[in-house]
Amino acid sequence: MTSRLPRRFSLRPFTPSGFGIVRALDVQVEEPVQGTFTLRYTLYADLSRLRIPATRSPRHTDELWKHTCFEMFVRKWPDSLAYYELNVSPSTEWALYTFDDYHQNGAQVHLSTPPRVHFTREPDRLHLDVRLDMHGLPHARRMALSAVVEDDNGDLSRWALKHVSPKPDFHHPDSFIAM
Template sequence: MPHPVITLDVEVTRLGETGLRLWYVVSGAVDTIRIAELGEPARVDGLWQTTCFEAFFRIGGGPAYDEINLAPSRQWAAYRFDAYREGMRPLEMVQPEITVASWAESIAVGADLDIGPQLAGPAARLALTAVIEETDGTKSYWALAHPGEKPDFHHPDGFVLALPAIP
């Protein structure tokens, strides 16, 4: 069901063989959204508890996947999982370059990510997601696909965006 006052668009661009640029753009009544104050980039856990933009990466056919969280404050987090919600640990990666821009009726959060050489392979799949918290505390959960009755960004069937292999 569409949100009554906002929309979310995401743009994905390859940056060579190892990187991606992600842009999340929320448009509409952005004054109803709880947005953390802009600060220095820092790795922080628990970003998903308020407005946060996420990308999940599955490389190859195995059960392992990575999760990256990006906040409008420029805080970020990255995790590796061995399988569905199992074996969670920090993902070692270069700190992403996070850019935040806002206008009267939109806010954009972009990040350049260095995922590694495995991203160039033939079986890279993504789940692009977001948690949007409104100023009254209401949360909505956005994803390219919600495979179950309740939002579950980790669900294997949510990895619906296939990246073409780099020749």
Template sequence: MQTYQLHFHPDFPPRAITRVEAQIIGFDDHLVRIRWRVDGSGSLVVPPYSGRGRQDELWRTTCFELFLRPEGGQEYVEINLSPSGRWAAYQFSGYRDGMSNRPASREPEIGLREGSTFAIFDAAIPRDVLPQLPAAMAITAILEEEGGTKSYWAMVHPQAKPDFHDPACFAATLAAPQGS
């Protein structure tokens, strides 16, 4: 599968993080599996495990996100995933408009592994949370480091301020898995 290099927004540089990449590591009729790798993660703030379940405003600290917009449409889905075990999924009718909770048949599976100089965040998202495919895709991350430094990572940053909802951020495509 393809690896996507994420770039920090120039107005919000990281303190110690040197690289972030993401990869779709598996996709079948039941789950899409995505992995983020964060290099230079020694000062990464990892929210403590707080149990599984939905939670809003996960973006206020370290959070990994996936945005998907079906081809030819204005509607899109935002999925937020936290190392705390919490997650959120939203449906939008247009750019930052008409937000509602997106249903899920089950909760995403979330896990974080930390090495001495890197962290790996894995998520397995139920297929029914995804919109119709193929879909334009944005893979993003908000990374908080000790001391309150926050950096905003995306494949593309089209605005003067970080805005992952901007249509230009949807810089890749997620196709249905072969055989579906």
């Protein structure tokens, strides 16, 4: 299977402080030609001050974004605003949705092979590895990467490649970049 070299991205907090617990949040993206995305999110932080969901059985779960979760958005076609949204949690739960347009007609995507999610923890960082087979699903060469991080008080900080709205909005069409 031929693949491109991995690309590394640094996510930025919506607020300049990002609540101070997180030092950095990086994503490595690898996209083989056959359409299997491999992502590695690395969160550098004082993990004792974060709420990290407990590991559960991997399964589709809605509303993962209400707690610590990592996200990828992929455009379906070059001249369309239609896109997929993938949410993954350190719990290994996941969700994949399709949208016809910006925040329009969201629906769950049923996959024959669910994403593989693996979570590891080190003293000062956590890694979340995701492998998603999108073979057979149309996609263009644009994506957006983001994350929600919950601290021990239940406060959320939102991280993305680009913040283009006055409020955090990971779905915004201008937040997508070329892959």
